[in-house]
Amino acid sequence: MIKRNTGFSNLTAGYLFPEIAKRRREYAAAHPDAKIISLGIGNTTEPLTPHIAKAMSDYALSLGTKEGYSGYGDEQGNTALREKIASVFYKDIVRADEVFISDGAKCDIGRIQTLFGRDVNVAVQDPAYPVYVDGSVVYGAAGANNGNGYNGITYMSCSPENNFFPDLSKIKANSLIYFCSPNNPTGAVASREQLKSLVDYANKNGCIIIFDAAYFCFIRDDKLPKTIFEIEGSRTCAIEVNSFSKPAGFTGVRLGWSIVPSELVYEDGTPVKNDWNRVMTTLFNGASNIAQAGGLAALDDEGLKEMKGLVDYYLENARLIKSVLTADSFKNAGVEVYSDGNAPYLWVRFPGKKSWDIFDAILDQCHVVTTPGSGFGPAGESFVRFSSFGHRADVEEACKRLANLKI
Ligand SMILES: *Cc1c(COP(=O)(O)O)cnc(C)c1O
8 A cells, every 4th residue: 555655644733723623612512602702813804805805806707708818827927916016015126037926825835845855954933833844744854753843843942031033053054944024923023133143144054044924014113124135145045935815814815925036046056946936837836816816906006005904903903902911910910921013913921831721711711712822832832822813893802801811
């Protein structure tokens, strides 16, 4: 019989979110009257905005006409969309031919690993979005879990003690470094100086940074960098993955992009961009043209205004949750809230407690679902993540209940 890919047998425990769903289900079954509110999974909740939705609807209808029909699109994605992304989001510090349109950032993070094979070293922020590590295990770049993490992965601890920026000296030479800013789950945003030190380290040590900027639209502090390509030296050491999922509510529509600079090369001098083009044309056949029509609409004046409104809405939710969790009763109990208004997540520490115990206590007392920090990596223990993705009325109700949480 055919052998199972050992990567799958090396993956331990369930993926975090199915475990949360299971606990929620079990709790709901035992407490049928509980009105459970989710501040857990990082999924958008507000409807698509009118201008962007109409553009997709019009495009879909036009596909039903002789004049409007189109099949497979351009290799790297709709040319006009690539140009718009380069000019609007990147102010032309990247070129349109360095933009690759995709069905989302997570999908790109998965596919990117095919470029580097199983021999590459991998470094991740700890805590981190699970796909960086789980994808590395599936592809064989990381081995079995030894109880403290997967063999072959360098976990870079990010905590309040180091201002959520890791000790880079731990990273081995020639590593693939996954770096997410604004960070999921901590909400921390790296400063220009911090990213410069990361870029300098990568260039000096033959590393490539996979920079996940999926939350860049949440950055409201103008001093903070929104893309790795604002940093000098990044073009020889970084790939950026990004997405319309969070700013435009495209989590279900599916549209993202990656930037691979022409100067980025492997050890043998081959441009990484050439192979990425190969991956995108051989293993992927382009994003939906309907979604791309939505992306184009999102980048005109009306669309940009709508996206800003959506992001503002979630940021206001985050502010409401923060104001409850920073009340004196929590402060006196030692609860620490990390959230500086540039991300949709609040990263909250309950010193001396286990993440899953806090998760269970909040579910039991408040009927609110959160995400246990330990699910994002060992450094997440004692934290839970509160997501601001939710309808305002639900967030307000959740806040009322959380105010009475006894910990
Ligand atoms: C939501 C999210 C994404 C977006 O993934 P898509 O596949 O584009 O929906 C990427 N990275 C992080 C860290 C995220 O939280």
